[in-house]
Amino acid sequence: xxxxxxxxxxxAKLARLELSxxxxxxxxxxxxxxxxxxxxxxALPLDDxxxxxxxxxxxxAFREDVIGETLPREEALANAPEARDGLFIVPRIVxx
Amino acid sequence: MQELLTLSLxxxxxxxxxxxxxxxxxxxxxxxxxxxxxxxxxxxxxPTPELAxxxxxxxxxxxDAGERTPLLGVxxxxxxxxxxxxxxxxxxxxxxxxxVPPYDATAVRRLRELGAVFxxxxxxxxxxxxxxxxxxxxxxxxxxxxxxxxxxxxSGGSAAAVAAHxxxxxxxxxxxxSIRQPAAFCGVVGLKPTYGRxxxxxxxxxxxxxxxxxxxxxxxxDCAIMLNAIAGKDPLDATSVDLPVPDFREALVEDIKGIRxxxxxxxxxxxxxxxxxxxxxxxxxxxxxxxxxxQEVSLPMAEQSLAIYYILAPAECSSNLARYDGVRxxxxxxxxxxxxxxxxxxxxxxxxxxxxxxxxxxxxxLSSGYYDAFYLKAQKGRTxxxxxxxxxxxxxxxxxxxxxxxxxxxxGELVDDPLAMKxxxxxxxxxxxxxxxxxxxxCGFVNGLPVGLQIIGKPFDEMTVLRIGYAWEQLACLHDExxxxxxxxxxxx
Numbered sequence: 001x002x003x004x005x006x007x008x009x010x011x012a013k014l015a016r017l018e019l020s021x022x023x024x025x026x027x028x029x030x031x032x033x034x035x036x037x038x039x040x041x042x043a044l045p046l047d048d049x050x051x052x053x054x055x056x057x058x059x060x061a062f063r064e065d066v067i068g069e070t071l072p073r074e075e076a077l078a079n080a081p082e083a084r085d086g087l088f089i090v091p092r093i094v095x096x
Numbered sequence: 097m098q099e100l101l102t103l104s105l106x107x108x109x110x111x112x113x114x115x116x117x118x119x120x121x122x123x124x125x126x127x128x129x130x131x132x133x134x135x136x137x138x139x140x141x142x143p144t145p146e147l148a149x150x151x152x153x154x155x156x157x158x159x160d161a162g163e164r165t166p167l168l169g170v171x172x173x174x175x176x177x178x179x180x181x182x183x184x185x186x187x188x189x190x191x192x193x194x195x196v197p198p199y200d201a202t203a204v205r206r207l208r209e210l211g212a213v214f215x216x217x218x219x220x221x222x223x224x225x226x227x228x229x230x231x232x233x234x235x236x237x238x239x240x241x242x243x244x245x246x247x248x249x250x251s252g253g254s255a256a257a258v259a260a261h262x263x264x265x266x267x268x269x270x271x272x273x274s275i276r277q278p279a280a281f282c283g284v285v286g287l288k289p290t291y292g293r294x295x296x297x298x299x300x301x302x303x304x305x306x307x308x309x310x311x312x313x314x315x316x317x318d319c320a321i322m323l324n325a326i327a328g329k330d331p332l333d334a335t336s337v338d339l340p341v342p343d344f345r346e347a348l349v350e351d352i353k354g355i356r357x358x359x360x361x362x363x364x365x366x367x368x369x370x371x372x373x374x375x376x377x378x379x380x381x382x383x384x385x386x387x388x389x390x391q392e393v394s395l396p397m398a399e400q401s402l403a404i405y406y407i408l409a410p411a412e413c414s415s416n417l418a419r420y421d422g423v424r425x426x427x428x429x430x431x432x433x434x435x436x437x438x439x440x441x442x443x444x445x446x447x448x449x450x451x452x453x454x455x456x457x458x459x460x461x462l463s464s465g466y467y468d469a470f471y472l473k474a475q476k477g478r479t480x481x482x483x484x485x486x487x488x489x490x491x492x493x494x495x496x497x498x499x500x501x502x503x504x505x506x507x508g509e510l511v512d513d514p515l516a517m518k519x520x521x522x523x524x525x526x527x528x529x530x531x532x533x534x535x536x537x538x539c540g541f542v543n544g545l546p547v548g549l550q551i552i553g554k555p556f557d558e559m560t561v562l563r564i565g566y567a568w569e570q571l572a573c574l575h576d577e578x579x580x581x582x583x584x585x586x587x588x589x
Contacts, residue, residue, distance in 0.1 A: 003460060015414060015459040016421070017452060018430075018440035027453055030514040034457070037515060038403045041473050044480070051475030052482060054305035054335065055531025056292045056555070061334035075198040081428035088423050091435045 002032045097261065101129055102579050105170055105264040105318040112159060112169045119159060119169030123152035123213055126171045130215065130262050133584060138237050139247075139257040141176045142184050143216035155211040166321045168211035173263040175254045176217040177224055178204050178309070179298035183214075187300050188232040189222045191426045191446025201298025202333065203267060203309045203326040210325055215263055218253030222448045223417065224274055224302045226250050227520040230511050231450045238507070239281060240581035241545055245504040248278030248520070254312045255282040259581050265313045265322050269299055271306045272405055273499075273524025276536035279312050280499035280548025283538045283578050285565070286312045287319050288524075290556045291531035292337035294323075295330030303412035304335075306405075306528040316537060316566040320344035323558060339556055347562035350570050353387030355560070356492040362398045363497035363523050363550075375540040375547045376498045382571055383496070383564070393488045393495070397481040401526040402518060404481070407461050407474035408529075413451075414458030420446060453514075482530045489554050494564055498523055499536040499548030523550060533558045537565045538574055544582060 003011075008024040008031075019027070073086055082089035100108070100117070111117050127145050134140060148171065155169035174180060177187045179197035186192045200208060208214070221231040229237045229252025237252045239245040240260040247256040251268030255278035258266055268275040270288035279286025287310045294309045301307060311322030324345065329338040359380060364373045384390045422428035422442035430441030447455070461470035488495070500520060510517040527534040532552055539549035549568060553561035 007460070008456070011456050011460045011463065014463060015455050016418075016436070016439045016443055017447075017455065018437070018444040019452070027449075027456060030453055031457055031460075033514045034406060034518075038407060038470070041400060041403045041407075041477055042469070044400065044473070044477060046473055046476040046480070049476040049479050051472055052479040053475060054291070055478075055482065055529070056335065056337060058292070058335060058337065063331065071198055076424075078198060079195055079425035081422060081426075082431075090423055091431050091433070091438050093435050 002035065003028060097580060097584070098125060098129070100125060101261040104315045105313060105321060106166070106315070108264055109166045109170055113164050119152040119156040119213065120149070122169065123148050123171055126215065133260050133262060136238065136243060136584070137240055137256050137260050137262070138235055139218055139253040139260065139262060140173070140216045141186055141188060141219050141234055141253070144183055144214055147183065148213050148215050151213040155213060158211055165210055167207060167325060169213060170264050171213045171215050172207065173215045173218050173254070173257050173266045174204060175220055175251050175266065175268045177220060177269055177300040178267060179300065180204055180214070180217065183217065185217065185300070187223050188220045188234060189446065189448070189451070190233045191420045191443070193427065195425050197298070199298060202295040202330045204298060206325050218257055218266060220253055221250035221450070223300070223413070223451050224250040224269055224271055225413070225450050225454055227273070227277060227517050228505070228510065229253060230507065231448055233448055236507060238583070239504045240583045241283060242504065243583040245506055245545070246281070248281035248504060250274040251312065252278045255279050255284055255286065258282070258284045258312050258314060260584060265311055265318055267309055268312050269307055269309050270528065271303050271409060272528050273521040275310045275312060276499050276524050276534055276548065276550060277521060279536045280546065281504040283546030283581065284312055284314060285316055285319050285538070286310065286536045287323060287558070288527065288534045289323060289327065289558055290533045292335055293533070293556065293558065294326050295333040295336040297330055297332035301416040303409040304416060305412060306409060316562055316569050317345065317348055319535070320347060320562050337556070342559060344558060344562055347559040348566045349563060350567050352383065352564055352567040354389065355494070355564065356389045356391070357383065357564070358391055358393035358488055358492035358495045360393050360395045360398065360488070360495055360497055362395055367519060367522060368498055368501045369542070371542040372498050372500070372502060372547050375542060376496070376549055379539045379549050379568060379572070380496050383568060386567070386571060391492065393492060395484045395488060395526070397477065397484050398526045400477055401481060401529055402522055404474045404477045404529060405525045406457070406518065407470045408478065410454040410458030411461050411471050412458070414455045414462065417451070417455055478529050481526060485530045485532065494560050495552040496564070497550050497552070499550040503542050503545035503547055527552050531555060533561050535561045535565045537568055538578055539572070540574070546578070
C-alpha cells in the first residue's frame with residue numbers, strides 16, 4: 001500500500017506544510033520504505049481485539065470545578081511573534 | 097579529571113552535607129570542567145552558568161541552615177524538552193528557537209524545590225524524534241567513549257553529560273527508548289518509569305500515550321534518589337497515577353535470591369549483534385549464580401512493535417505538533433502569505449526533515465479511509481502485545497535482555513537510512529507500548545564500547561527493577577572501567 005505523490009500533496013496540505021514536489025518526492029521514498037515494514041500488521045488476526053489508546057486503566061480523571069491559578073495575560077503573550085492590546089496578532093483572515 | 101567530579105550523586109551529596117565542600121565551590125568546579133570537556137562532547141544547547149551560581153548560593157544557604165536532603169546543592173542538567181521557567185526551551189527545533197516558558201515542568205519544579213542546581217539544557221533529537229541526537233537542529237553531540245560515534249538519542253545530551261561528568265544526574269524523556277538507548281550507548285544508568293508514574297506536565301509532547309520523563313545517572317542508587325524526587329500524582333497531568341510512591345532507595349539490597357527472571361527469546365534474536373547478546377547472557381548467568389531463577393520466555397508480538405510504534409507515535413505527533421502555527425510562540429515565517437500560508441511556511445521552515453516525515457506519516461495514518469487500516473490495527477496490536485507481557489509476568493518477576501541490538505554507531509552512519517536508525521530502538525519500544533518500567537544498566541563492553549542490560553518490570557514495580565539493577569551493579573564491579581570514558585582519557589606521554 002504505497003503512498004503516491006498526489007496523496008503526499010494532499011497529506012501535506014492537511015498537515016499545513018508548504019513543501020515542494022521535490023521535497024515531497026524524497027519524503028515519499030523514505031515513507032514508502034517504512035510502510036513496507038508496516039505491511040506485516042495487515043496479516044495479524046486482530047478482528048476481535050479491543051484497541052488500546054494508552055496503557056493505564058484510567059478513563060476519566062475528574063476534579064472539583066474550582067478556579068485555579070492561570071497564566072497572567074502578559075506572560076501568555078510574551079512568546080508571541082506579534083501581540084498588541086493584549087491579543088495575538090495574525091495575518092488578516094477576513095477580507096474587507 | 098578531579099576525583100570530585102567522578103563521584104556519584106549520592107557520594108557528592110554526602111560531601112555537601114558533611115560540609116567537606118560548599119555548593120558554590122562545587123558548582124564552580126563543575127563549570128570549569130564543563131568549559132574543558134564541552135567543546136569535545138557538545139552535550140548542551142543552552143548552558144546556564146549564572147543561574148547555576150545563583151541556585152548554588154541558595155542551596156548553600158539552606159545547607160548552612162541545617163537542611164539535609166539528597167539533592168540539595170547537587171549540579172544537574174535537563175533535556176531541552178522540559179519546560180524551565182525563564183530559561184529558553186527549544187526541543188532542539190528551529191520552530192521553538194526563541195521559546196522561553198512561563199512555567200516549570202512539574203518534574204523540574206520538584207528538583208528546583210529540592211535545591212538541585214541547574215547547569216543548563218541538553219541537546220536531543222528534534223522533538224525527541226530520533227536515536228542519535230543527529231536530528232538536533234543545532235549541532236550533534238559526541239559519545240564520550242568514542243568522539244566519532246553518536247551518544248544515542250533522543251536524550252543523547254542527557255546521557256553524554258552524565259558519562260562525561262558534566263552533571264551528577266540529568267533528566268531525559270523516553271517515548272521509544274530515548275532514555276535507555278543513550279544510557280546504554282554512553283555507559284550510564286537510565287530509567288524509563290512506568291507510564292503514569294511521573295507527571296508529564298511541562299514535557300513538550302511528542303507521543304502522549306508513550307512519553308515518560310526519567311533520570312539518567314551514574315549509579316542505580318542515584319537513579320532511585322532522582323525517581324524519589326520526581327514520582328507521584330500531579331493534578332496538572334490527568335494521566336499521572338495516584339498510587340503510593342515508595343522510597344525507591346529501599347530497593348537497594350544486594351540479595352536477589354528467588355527472583356524470577358525471564359529472558360525473552362525475541363530480544364536475543366535476529367538483528368542483535370552476537371557479541372552484545374553474549375555479554376548480556378553472561379550477566380544473566382552471573383545473576384543466576386547468586387540465586388536468581390532464570391527461564392526463557394516468549395513475546396512473539398514484540399517483533400511487531402516497530403510497525404505498531406511507527407504508526408501510533410507519528411499519529412500522536414501529528415496531532416501534538418499541530419500547535420506550532422506561528423501564532424502563540426516560536427518561529428513565524430511568511431506573514432504576507434495570509435493566515436494559512438503563514439502557518440504552512442512557518443511549519444515547513446521550522447521543522448526538520450525527520451519531524452516532517454513523522455507528521456506526514458501520522459497525518460496520513462489518521463486520514464479518512466486509512467484510519468482502520470493503520471491506526472486502529474496498530475492500537476489492536478498494542479493490546480495483544482500488552483496481553484503477552486501480562487501473561488509472561490504471571491511466570492516471572494522481571495525480564496532481562498539487551499537494551500540495544502548494537503553498541504553506539506558512527507556519526508553519519510545511519511542518518512539517511514529510514515529503517516536502520518529506527519532498528520536501534522527495536523528492544524526498547526515494546527516497553528513503551530505496554531507502559532512498563534525499563535532500566536538500562538552498564539553490563540560490559542564490546543570492542544571497547546559500553547553495552548546496556550535492560551531490566552523490564554511489571555507496571556509500577558520500579559522497586560524490583562531497581563533491585564535487580566543494583567544487585568547487578570554490585571556483582572559486575574564495572575565502576576573503575578566506567579569511570580573515565582575512553583574518548584576523554586588523556587593520552588599517556
